[in-house]
Amino acid sequence: MRRLFFGLALLASASIMAYSSNSTAQEKQKTDKVRAYLQPKEAGPDFENQGEYVGEVTENGKTEKVGLQLISKGDGKFQGRILRDGLPGDGWNGKDSLAITGLTNGDKVELDFDLKGEKNQVGTVSGGQAVLKKGEISLTLKKVERKSPTLGAKPPEGALVLFDKPEDLKANWNGGKIAELPDGKFLQVAGNVKTKKAFTNYKMHVEFRLPYMPRSSGQGRGNSGVYMQDRYEIQVLDSFALKGENNECGGIYTIAAPKVNMCLPPLQWQTYDIEFKAAEYDSAGKKTKNAHVTVSQNGTLIQENQEIPKSTGGGQDESPKPGPIQLQDHGDPVVYRNIWIVEQK
Numbered sequence: 001m002r003r004l005f006f007g008l009a010l011l012a013s014a015s016i017m018a019y020s021s022n023s024t025a026q027e028k029q030k031t032d033k034v035r036a037y038l039q040p041k042e043a044g045p046d047f048e049n050q051g052e053y054v055g056e057v058t059e060n061g062k063t064e065k066v067g068l069q070l071i072s073k074g075d076g077k078f079q080g081r082i083l084r085d086g087l088p089g090d091g092w093n094g095k096d097s098l099a100i101t102g103l104t105n106g107d108k109v110e111l112d113f114d115l116k117g118e119k120n121q122v123g124t125v126s127g128g129q130a131v132l133k134k135g136e137i138s139l140t141l142k143k144v145e146r147k148s149p150t151l152g153a154k155p156p157e158g159a160l161v162l163f164d165k166p167e168d169l170k171a172n173w174n175g176g177k178i179a180e181l182p183d184g185k186f187l188q189v190a191g192n193v194k195t196k197k198a199f200t201n202y203k204m205h206v207e208f209r210l211p212y213m214p215r216s217s218g219q220g221r222g223n224s225g226v227y228m229q230d231r232y233e234i235q236v237l238d239s240f241a242l243k244g245e246n247n248e249c250g251g252i253y254t255i256a257a258p259k260v261n262m263c264l265p266p267l268q269w270q271t272y273d274i275e276f277k278a279a280e281y282d283s284a285g286k287k288t289k290n291a292h293v294t295v296s297q298n299g300t301l302i303q304e305n306q307e308i309p310k311s312t313g314g315g316q317d318e319s320p321k322p323g324p325i326q327l328q329d330h331g332d333p334v335v336y337r338n339i340w341i342v343e344q345k
Contacts, residue, residue, distance in 0.1 A: 055141035069241035074214035078102030198322035223330035229323030258302035
């Protein structure tokens with residue numbers, strides 16, 4: 001069964017395809033029908049089928065996982081990928097994947113390989129499960145909703161809580177607004193939101209939730225960003241199931257791609273745990289060491305002591321002075337909660 005999706009002659013001509021992103025730097029693709037959904041109950045049937053699925057396959061007494069990530073593109077259309085050994089951060093080796101397309105037909109999404117322009121039906125999705133088929137052989141995958149192990153992390157002793165309740169917006173930030181949603185009151189980007197206090201070196205915890213924007217793509221799909229010192233951006237973007245480029249979620253914008261794309265589907269809470277070390281300067285104000293950052297997204301290391309040689313797009317010029325945290329407003333209703341920071345020497 002393992003060979004069914006990753007080794008049969010049907011797929012040999014295409015080999016194991018790396019699933020590529022349709023996102024390019026500064027791209028902003030939106031249609032006149034764009035709408036950002038903030039609640040699952042309003043998102044429609046396509047949203048219910050979008051997401052992550054996992055199943056197991058046994059061959060020669062060995063059991064291994066198969067993962068599926070499915071993206072809603074709106075109007076009953078889907079794209080995605082089948083992943084060998086499981087989902088990103090949970091088994092997948094980051095290389096072996098097969099690109100698929102999907103189209104709603106009645107109460108199911110029909111999945112196809114698209115190999116050299118020829119459609120090859122591979123399965124269906126409905127009711128919280130995906131069934132992959134080849135001839136009389138089938139594999140059932142169940143829908144899963146993964147949660148970050150640091151979701152809801154409590155600030156340690158000595159931490160400065162930047163946002164936990166609506167009153168924190170006025171106390172700690174310039175800009176922004178409170179989004180009152182059925183599950184709580186959150187900080188929503190409205191104008192670039194910056195902390196009133198400036199920081200140098202620190203550890204920081206941030207939780208964010210991306211809107212569901214099925215007809216949008218690239219930089220126009222749930223875009224925001226966390227700027228360290230208002231200079232260096234960690235991209236926030238709905239890049240669920242894409243390749244994981246340096247301008248996608250978890251990337252140091254245009255400088256460093258994440259080690260693995262750990263972006264979860266939209267409308268799920270996600271986490272960044274950040275350790276930032278500011279650039280260093282001599283007494284004459286000359287930079288002697290670049291800034292560095294380590295980032296875990298949803299509990300998985302995605303940037304490890306990554307050097308940042310310059311400020312990123314939209315960021316302020318580098319200098320020896322400390323700088324604020326900025327949450328970027330890119331026109332999409334991204335919300336944040338549980339933001340705290342621990343300053344370090």
